[in-house]
Amino acid sequence: MDILWALLIAGIANGAVYAMAALTYNIMFSTSKVLSMTVGQLVMIGGVLGAFFIGTCNMPIWLGTLAVLAGGGAAGFITEWVGVRRVITKIEQHLYVLSTLALAIMIQEPVGLLWGTEPRPFPDIYGSGWMGLRDPKYYAPLLLAVLMIIGIELFYRRTMYGKAFLAVSQDTFAARARGIPVSRVRVLSYVFAGIIGAAAGFAAGKLTFAYFAVGHNFTMYGFIALALGGLGSNVGALLGGLILGIALEAANYFFGGIYMDGVALAILISVLLIVPKGFFGVEGARRV
Amino acid sequence: MNKGGGRKFFWGLIAVIAALALPWWAPNTYWLHVATLLTIYWVINSGLNLVVGFTGVLSVGHVGLFATGAYTAAVLVEKAGMSPWLALIFAGLAGGAVAVFLSLPSLRLQLFYFAMATLAFSTVVNRLTYGLSWLTGGGIGIPGPSFPGFFGTDIGFYFLVLILAGFFSYLCWNISRHHPGRALIAIRDSQEAAEALGISVFHLKVIVFTFSGILGGIAGALYASLQTYITPEAFTFYLSFYFFVAILLGGRGNNIGPFLGTVILGILPEVSGPLAKLSQFFYGVLLLFVILFLPRGISSVFESWREKREVDIRMSPPKVQAIGEQIRAQGEPNRGNAANPGMNLETPASSAPQSAGALKAVNLVKAFGNLVAVDQASLEVHPGTIHGLIGPNGSGKTTILNLVLGYYRADSGGIHLNGQDLTGWPTRNRVIAGLSRTFQTPKVLGELTVIENVMLGFGQREGRGFFPSSLPLPSIRHAEKRMRQESLKLLEAFGMAHMAYHRADTLQHSEERFLEIARALAQRPKFILMDEPAGGLSASEIEILGRILDQIRRAGIGILLVEHHADFVFQVSNLVTALDFGKVIAQGRPAEVQSDEKVKSAYLGT
Numbered sequence: 001m002d003i004l005w006a007l008l009i010a011g012i013a014n015g016a017v018y019a020m021a022a023l024t025y026n027i028m029f030s031t032s033k034v035l036s037m038t039v040g041q042l043v044m045i046g047g048v049l050g051a052f053f054i055g056t057c058n059m060p061i062w063l064g065t066l067a068v069l070a071g072g073g074a075a076g077f078i079t080e081w082v083g084v085r086r087v088i089t090k091i092e093q094h095l096y097v098l099s100t101l102a103l104a105i106m107i108q109e110p111v112g113l114l115w116g117t118e119p120r121p122f123p124d125i126y127g128s129g130w131m132g133l134r135d136p137k138y139y140a141p142l143l144l145a146v147l148m149i150i151g152i153e154l155f156y157r158r159t160m161y162g163k164a165f166l167a168v169s170q171d172t173f174a175a176r177a178r179g180i181p182v183s184r185v186r187v188l189s190y191v192f193a194g195i196i197g198a199a200a201g202f203a204a205g206k207l208t209f210a211y212f213a214v215g216h217n218f219t220m221y222g223f224i225a226l227a228l229g230g231l232g233s234n235v236g237a238l239l240g241g242l243i244l245g246i247a248l249e250a251a252n253y254f255f256g257g258i259y260m261d262g263v264a265l266a267i268l269i270s271v272l273l274i275v276p277k278g279f280f281g282v283e284g285a286r287r288v
Numbered sequence: 289m290n291k292g293g294g295r296k297f298f299w300g301l302i303a304v305i306a307a308l309a310l311p312w313w314a315p316n317t318y319w320l321h322v323a324t325l326l327t328i329y330w331v332i333n334s335g336l337n338l339v340v341g342f343t344g345v346l347s348v349g350h351v352g353l354f355a356t357g358a359y360t361a362a363v364l365v366e367k368a369g370m371s372p373w374l375a376l377i378f379a380g381l382a383g384g385a386v387a388v389f390l391s392l393p394s395l396r397l398q399l400f401y402f403a404m405a406t407l408a409f410s411t412v413v414n415r416l417t418y419g420l421s422w423l424t425g426g427g428i429g430i431p432g433p434s435f436p437g438f439f440g441t442d443i444g445f446y447f448l449v450l451i452l453a454g455f456f457s458y459l460c461w462n463i464s465r466h467h468p469g470r471a472l473i474a475i476r477d478s479q480e481a482a483e484a485l486g487i488s489v490f491h492l493k494v495i496v497f498t499f500s501g502i503l504g505g506i507a508g509a510l511y512a513s514l515q516t517y518i519t520p521e522a523f524t525f526y527l528s529f530y531f532f533v534a535i536l537l538g539g540r541g542n543n544i545g546p547f548l549g550t551v552i553l554g555i556l557p558e559v560s561g562p563l564a565k566l567s568q569f570f571y572g573v574l575l576l577f578v579i580l581f582l583p584r585g586i587s588s589v590f591e592s593w594r595e596k597r598e599v600d601i602r603m604s605p606p607k608v609q610a611i612g613e614q615i616r617a618q619g620e621p622n623r624g625n626a627a628n629p630g631m632n633l634e635t636p637a638s639s640a641p642q643s644a645g646a647l648k649a650v651n652l653v654k655a656f657g658n659l660v661a662v663d664q665a666s667l668e669v670h671p672g673t674i675h676g677l678i679g680p681n682g683s684g685k686t687t688i689l690n691l692v693l694g695y696y697r698a699d700s701g702g703i704h705l706n707g708q709d710l711t712g713w714p715t716r717n718r719v720i721a722g723l724s725r726t727f728q729t730p731k732v733l734g735e736l737t738v739i740e741n742v743m744l745g746f747g748q749r750e751g752r753g754f755f756p757s758s759l760p761l762p763s764i765r766h767a768e769k770r771m772r773q774e775s776l777k778l779l780e781a782f783g784m785a786h787m788a789y790h791r792a793d794t795l796q797h798s799e800e801r802f803l804e805i806a807r808a809l810a811q812r813p814k815f816i817l818m819d820e821p822a823g824g825l826s827a828s829e830i831e832i833l834g835r836i837l838d839q840i841r842r843a844g845i846g847i848l849l850v851e852h853h854a855d856f857v858f859q860v861s862n863l864v865t866a867l868d869f870g871k872v873i874a875q876g877r878p879a880e881v882q883s884d885e886k887v888k889s890a891y892l893g894t
Contacts, residue, residue, distance in 0.1 A: 035400050082576065083576070086580055087579065087580070090583070092583065094344075094346065094399045094400070095579055095583065097346055097399065097400050097403050098346070098536065098575060099575075099576055099579045099580070101348065101403075101529075101575070102572045102573070102575035102576040102579065103572070103576065104572075105529060105568055105569065105571065105572035105575075106569055106572040106573060106576070108568075109566065109568045109569035109572065110569060113566070216407070216411070216525060217411075219407075220404065220407060220408050220411065223404050224408075227401075256419065257415075257419065258415050258418065258419020258420065259415075259416075259419075260415070261408065261411045261412040261415045262412045262415075262416070264408060265405065265408040265409060265411075265412050268401075268404065268405060268408060269393045269394055269397070269405055270393075272397050272401050272405075273393055273396060273397070
């Protein structure tokens with residue numbers, strides 16, 4: 001029984017991180033219709049910067065957190081500026097896959113060189129001395145993910161700027177015709193996404209360690225969570241992330257860790273083929 | 289086509305001699321090792337190039353297939369004591385089998401999703417090679433097979449790899465210059481055009497992916513032999529990224545560029561220490577640079593230089609009579625009565641006595657959400673006649689055309705051709721049954737030459753399959769030659785023979801329109817569905833178009849003409865159907881429809 005609890009709790013903890021990665025996808029997608037390969041790298045940056053600012057530079061936790069979020073925002077800005085802005089105006093729609101993939105490597109590699117290619121410990125931001133499953137590191141990601149979703153929904157519904165985001169996501173041309181600064185909204189959404197991705201990586205730092213190579217996993221798992229939940233749905237992203245997290249832990253327990261990615265791939269392909277809109281999708285999978 | 293052929297041959301010969309003599313001019317065995325490694329990389333990349341560069345399918349996980357081959361060979365030799373030669377073959381089969389298994393579901397997905405699936409696939413393979421340590425040796429690794437005798441030596445193995453690479457390059461080159469190569473580019477640049485040309489898009493994608501899997505598997509096995517010892521660390525995503533960048537850097541739709549890309553990108557980290565450390569970052573920068581500034585790759589720089597000279601050459605007036613003669617010369621036995629040039633349809637279409645061979649749309653309904661685009665529309669097109677379809681903007685003309693060809697599925701109603709029910713058929717089968725089309729915005733394949741576009745049309749009937757086309761068979765050569773000659777004749781009739789070897793994206797709009805008609809004729813259709821063929825043409829060009837349509841009709845082909853220019857439609861059509869809000873409001877001979885009150889009010893908005 002205990003082991004099942006452990007499995008569930010670990011699944012929810014990891015799943016919440018996947019959910020936040022999926023949120024990152026969603027926010028970028030909403031204003032640009034781009035699925036960015038840099039999502040996982042933003043999460044990775046959150047973990048590595050957290051360990052660097054708080055662990056290496058000995059910053060106080062509040063300051064370190066702010067610095068991490070600023071770093072994530074900057075990375076989001078760079079994604080938009082380098083990898084997206086010039087590409088989405090071109091006729092060929094798939095170029096963003098390549099430009100963001102290139103950018104993902106360009107973010108990951110310098111981190112590997114400067115920070116090292118081994119996982120390094122993440123500071124005890126939740127205090128020390130926690131035992132076993134009581135450790136807040138298992139619950140912080142879920143709490144943060146829920147807060148994020150509430151925050152995003154409030155932002156979209158209650159603020160003028162949030163409404164501008166929604167307008168751009170529904171119809172860019174109409175939004176531009178109404179005088180909404182579409183480019184600025186897009187840049188902001190990427191900064192915003194960068195902050196969310198980095199916050200996810202920061203909250204999950206105790207689970208993943210500060211490791212330069214975790215990005216690919218989060219790019220992948222975040223996307224699978226998104227596919228499960230349905231592109232464009234934030235609540236779907238959360239549920240998709242949790243389902244995926246628990247499914248992977250179950251696969252780990254029943255089949256062994258080496259089959260986890262296989263299960264993830266099977267989930268991805270079968271969901272995309274059988275339920276292309278995901279379980280909570282508001283926006284259907286586009287035809288190429 | 290033969291421009292610079294001699295020079296190409298000369299440089300090719302130099303390259304082959306340099307490659308063969310490499311063991312004697314390489315400074316040391318290390319460079320022999322590097323040369324062998326890069327040649328192995330080219331084995332996988334020559335196949336991947338057909339997938340990425342020709343078909344535009346973004347597989348970022350080919351390292352998974354490479355690893356599959358490497359471990360298959362190593363395990364079979366090490367654990368089962370198999371001969372390394374046999375293991376090499378099995379590695380290719382394993383790569384191909386895994387590629388089929390991966391691509392059958394995932395190639396149905398759209399582009400980004402497919403890229404993500406292949407990325408996940410490479411992770412899966414990597415995880416398995418770590419985890420299944422009883423088989424693969426896990427993180428410790430497993431010895432790679434070594435070949436007996438001469439091929440076990442450094443030099444011998446280099447020659448083995450070189451021979452195989454040469455052989456596979458030859459296969460890929462054959463594929464790319466014959467019908468399948470053109471079909472792959474059609475899939476990449478316009479899936480709609482590919483379907484209209486009768487290309488089996490999904491099958492061809494699976495086949496080319498499988499072929500690349502076989503090459504990937506063989507390359508992996510060779511890699512295992514070269515490294516003498518393999519661990520999962522060698523097969524990370526980085527390697528895939530290198531494969532991928534080399535191809536995109538070299539430029540799509542050719543073999544030389546990606547080959548040079550593979551060699552140059554592979555050598556750079558070897559000659560410069562700092563670059564080795566930063567190589568992935570550097571590849572990333574290169575990829576970004578190519579995408580932002582040279583989306584067609586480095587080779588496009590040379591091409592655009594060539595294009596500049598072609599830009600000023602325009603088509604000459606089509607020889608309208610010759611077009612009709614060409615169609616008749618090609619002969620299509622199933623076509624309607626061609627000896628009936630001045631056919632007058634005295635009776636309305638619905639009760640037409642000569643309904644044999646007709647294309648019929650019966651009670652078509654198509655709704656997009658709440659908008660009913662086509663509402664109970666019926667019409668018939670008879671062989672050797674022109675059926676005009678007119679209506680205001682948004683009245684459902686193009687939707688009907690798309691329903692007839694199967695681009696959309698009708699909510700209800702049916703499509704029949706010569707008594708055969710086509711209703712549930714995919715587009716490709718309808719095309720093969722004898723329908724072809726032109727598009728509202730011409731979908732000419734710009735990166736192919738003018739003649740290659742027409743050859744794609746002939747390829748529907750005469751093009752040979754993927755695997756046969758890779759071999760030097762006389763039948764392939766003859767089919768290719770015949771298609772080329774027929775295309776030239778057709779282009780001659782259209783006044784475009786002198787620009788046959790120009791890239792089609794140097795054409796002007798009107799030339800694209802005529803080229804599309806030529807391509808559709810090359811398919812030897814029973815019916816051509818034309819979507820606004822007069823759009824953007826000048827008055828004199830429209831006049832020529834009218835005479836061409838008349839020739840096509842007289843040769844026995846039926847035309848469904850969707851057109852905005854009502855005058856043009858009334859002038860050339862035998863029958864006219866008028867649509868408004870998806871409903872047929874009038875049908876009959878041009879004069880009748882023209883004077884119909886409902887038609888007048890629909891057009892004048894009264």
